Amino acid sequence: MVDHCTTSAPLISIGVPVYNGAAFLVPALESLLAQTVSDLEIVISDNGSTDATEQLCREVAARDPRVLYVRQPTNYGGAANFNAVFALRHPGARYFKWAAADDVHEPGYLAAVLQLLESDPTVSVAHSRTDDVDEHGGHVRAWGDQSLEADHPDVAVRFASLSQRNYQCFSIFGLMRAEVLASTRGLGLYSESDRVLLAELSLRGRLVDVPEVLFHRRQHAGRSVRQYRTARERIAWFNPRLVGRPVFPEWRLGRGYLEAVLRAPLSTVDRTRCMAQMLRWTRLRTPHLVRNVLRSALDLAAGRVAWRGTRPRPGTPAGHPPTRALLP
Template sequence: MPRIHDGRAPLISIGVPAYNAETFIVAALESLLAQEVTDLEVVVSDNGSTDGTERLCREIAARDPRVRYVRQPVNRGGAANFNAVFALRHPGARYFKWAAADDVHDPRYLTAVLALLEDPTVAVAHTATDDIDEDGNRIKLWGDQGIRADHPDVAVRFADLSRRNHECFSIFGLMRTELLASTHGLGMYPESDRVLLAELSLQGRLADDPRVLFHRRQHSGRSVHAYPTARSRVAWFNPGLVGRPVFPEWRLGRGYLEAALRAPLRTEDRARVLATMGGWTVSHGPKLARNLARTAVELARGEVSVRRSPARASAPAPAPGPEPARRASTV
């Protein structure tokens, strides 16, 4: 039987940021509530949905006391909602994970990742992943991406996660709550999920169970389809930046640098990690240059302004997807 907490801290808090997610959120939540590990809570932060998301979530919460539904007054953008649902967790939960409102977890998922976190050198635990279609049929099996995120050398982990294109599956992995709380969370800029994973790698390995226990849903409403480039994904991550000059690659580099500077590293390890940023600058040089050229053109055409419009800054985000961008950034 599911464990009912009556105010006691659950072992695991699962945060589900949602926006207009009525099509798949029931299947997503039911897969979390069906986990072998029952000592959990599921907190849904609804980013001002205009569809049936609220009704469906309240119905599930009425049936299972482990579900808590919170409705945000306006859509503040995807990054803010991810951070909000972490802040809404039970403060005593030992572990935390984000779960998208359209993905599906095998009932054995939490059992598998908890076993990985018994190793104190592991910072984030996840499993192998496949893509499923709207009907739940497998359309792609993801293999090894060649990212050495589980390498024992912190500089190797950071270099691979910051310099190489990869799918950010592990952003939905299980983490120790105190470790995630020590970071700056998801940044209010495009591709900040990459920066957060790199920052987490500075404190431990990103390990995966080889079994396919995480099913990523592919559908037309995903944010990566609506916003195919890092520049356009500003509207999803932070609608307050829409209409302002955006330097996505420069902001990404700054995020990596800030993460390396604030992480609790030994002096020699910090120096080696910072040295990898030189390689990052060289490999990303063309994109950095294109960012500058593109913004200069936009400013000349009046397409963006250095002044922030109060109306635009407070407007709800138009983003349809409930999940952060999980594909390689393009300029």
């Protein structure tokens, strides 16, 4: 646990979960520290890196008191580390965002998305347009409108769009109201749970982008989506404890969406309408649900997976003591 009693609360807390991210870590952190909104903290949770990540983080933390570095004793998996940086935030921070250890933000990013949140209480997540850059920062491609309806005023329309369409989950790195994110279950310890979390956030408000490209996603060989091509393979990133066990990725997604609807602070009418969208999701995904069962049965019969151990419990691992206070 981190003691925040003697520190003043920042307006924004930025959580940077990292594992062996030394290659692009410094420019990623520098782009956050150079934001025109300076009332912030950066909380880094190092998932037991074996490269130069620890040294680089400690050097940055020594130069800027807004940086907190926590090293986890082992690699708990990407999802648990995302939840860890949120748990380690200053409890008085009004806003929170996740930031990857390889992406780059323009200096005006926070000012632009903060303005959206502070001017419109119906917004739960604010992000910007995105482009892709290569290892050297060169432009690769621009991402336009993904034809989502995440900013629609109707909650059932938002939920249907985010649960039933295929899209890039850029908004998981948007600025969020900390109290709204705290009311969710966070990132689930299963593949594609970022989609479930965005859908759950849409049940609490709109997801809106500013039109300028202020967020640069780094494309490189070490990205998890390149190392793990399918949902079954990506479980190794989300939750290593499930590797070698039947994982039923589509069933886990469906359960996540359903629980999100049941937990959300919705009126009876809106909850019913969102439940109707879950019925539609089930109809659309029935072939995938059936394939999940057949695939797992074949894997069990062939000995490729096994029912063993206990199910990992959701939660945040305890971190080592920080190298310094969050703020002076």
